[in-house]
Amino acid sequence: MAYEVPARVRENAATPIHDLDRYREHWSRAERDPDAFWLAVTKERIAWRKEPTQGLEGSFHTIADGPLSWFGDGELNVTESCLDRHLETQPDKVAILWEGDEPSDVRKITYRELHAEVCKAANALKELGLEKGERAIIYMGMVPEAAVAMLACARIGAIHSVVFGGFSAEALRDRVRDCEAEVVITQDWGLRGSKTIPLKNVVDEACQGEAKVKKVLVVKRTGDEVGWTEGRDVWWHDAVDSASPEHAAEIVPAEHPLFVLYTSGSTGRPKGVVHTSGGYITYTSYTHATVFDLRPDDVYACVADVGWITGHSYIVYGPLANGATTLMFESIPTYPDAGRYWDMVARHGISIFYTAPTAIRVLAAQGEEPVKKHDRSTLRVLGTVGEPINPEAWEWYYDVVGEKGCNIVDTWWQTETGGIAISPIAPATPTKPGSATYPMPGIIPSLRTPEGQVLRGPSQGLLCIDHPWPGQARTVWGDHPRFVATYFNHVPGAYFTGDGCRRDEDGYYWVTGRVDDVLNVSGHRMGTAEFESAIVSVDACAEAAIVAYPHPVKGQGVYAYVVAREGKAIDKAELQAACRKEIGAHARIDRMQIVPGLPKTRSGKVMRRILRKIAEGRGDELGDTSTLADPGVVEAIREGAVTSDD
Ligand code: WTA
8 A cells, every 4th residue: 555645745845856747757857868867967966166068988888897987077076065055055054963972962063164174174184194085984973073074084085984983993904904094083982872982992903003094083072091192193172173274175076086985795805885976976965855855944864873874975965965954863762762863853853854774663662652752743754774664663653753744765775876776755756664666866777587687567586777877886995896796797787786676566666685695784784704704713613604584673683503613612602702803893693503514505505595594484495405415404403493582
């Protein structure tokens, strides 16, 4: 059943796509002539120093020869779109509305103030020796300075790489090394749900012996003690506060890299996904304004973390390019209680709220009372992102939070897509609980068989995208062949997303989740290979295989099959510690089974399909196991399957 768009959302729409006919018209126009469509969009939305005349150069068929380019002859600095031009029209509008860990800790930073802060930080970074094209790692919590640091890098043409503050020192070191960072920007301690997180100390551990890192810039958040390396470490307030608030932005070509963001894939170490300037800012600005139907007086709140792509595209770049008031939230949804989000909605008059299904499930489990006690009448659009949303959670969001008066936008996209790719457009698209509905203009999805054949009409298959769009990732940092092999070798001429998807009789898309070895736990993307390598680093473990199983709150849980070394005992706590050390605090094993061996084909490949079925409690549907080297192993695994969380 489809839900019609509620009246409050339909009336006074700001986007030209205010009904399905307009949507179809825009989508067809973008399909017929993508260059004309996107050139018009970018000229309307983005402050170019030199306006582009070129659209797309290159194609998915020729991607092995080198990265694609959009708007190749254009020149800009994205921060002029995010800051400078708003100084003329709305200098005193709040740009960043910061809500700290304690609900009483609120800061409002206007566009004028943000511009000055970014200019100061840009001057300070230059002073510290960071040059155009060099990399800075940002390892911070959700403080305004994290956004200022991102923008300051962009302002001088340096490339930032934000690493989520939950990653371990080892994971951080891998990233520092991979992108050869010159500067690391961090804070003394992070604060979340009244707990402190030792960000600076983790940076110290990660950077030990990393000679390439010349400077570490440190924001003082809590004032608690931290280690200090003279000559390398610099306080933010010493370097930034006294710097000049004027800075002429470094003008760069459209394809100058804006940032690198590491993300997990099926194999190997996380990849540094590269996004560039002109196409990314065009696409995030367009999708942010269109999907949410952004209006001038909206108070927009995305409660993600800037460590993930959602924070980059829909806390910082898209909203600021659109001159919106964008919230940054330092805390967690259950601190001090399960009403925190709705208390913020009431206090700040939030009209657009964007979160993840896992948070909705956590809050739904606490009942309606914490929601109902706060006034939510300002809400108009409710977004979700990060994983498939189950219909029960969707209905709860719609009925209880939105009181049936808001539209739900279930936005499907990825680190690699740069911005929202399949999603309702708030005033235009009737919704169905659990469906991301229709592709954005410019996105041409296809469902495919494993052999790459295109499926037509209602069908289920592998989700691909057939034509380039401006916001997509251009390459993997330092490894273009890996980019091509990961995304373009499955189906020649199309981008393979790694997701499975169904299309129904109305043409609605229902993304079912990853079909590769990527886990999605509470919306956190992690690779099975990363977990396995952490586990086998423990001496007692000979071998390990990780699969996901459905989890009622986290979406997916982590199921570990572990083979012990001869005569050794496995200690689950030791394995947890290894995952925490190699990946981070968000990497936890939910269920562990010690097995005599892993089911393998005769050529030695682990049969994950079998392990997945057993973990999902479907051990009696294994199908053909005759190609296994040792079918007896499967019997033993099936009998010992773990079926409850501890
Ligand atoms: C999943 C997050 C279903 C999907 C922006 C994708 C979703 C992966 C949705 C990307 C959604 C994200 N419905 N699945 N609305 N949104 N996903 O790179 O499996 O952290 O491939 O980007 O999350 O995760 P990433």
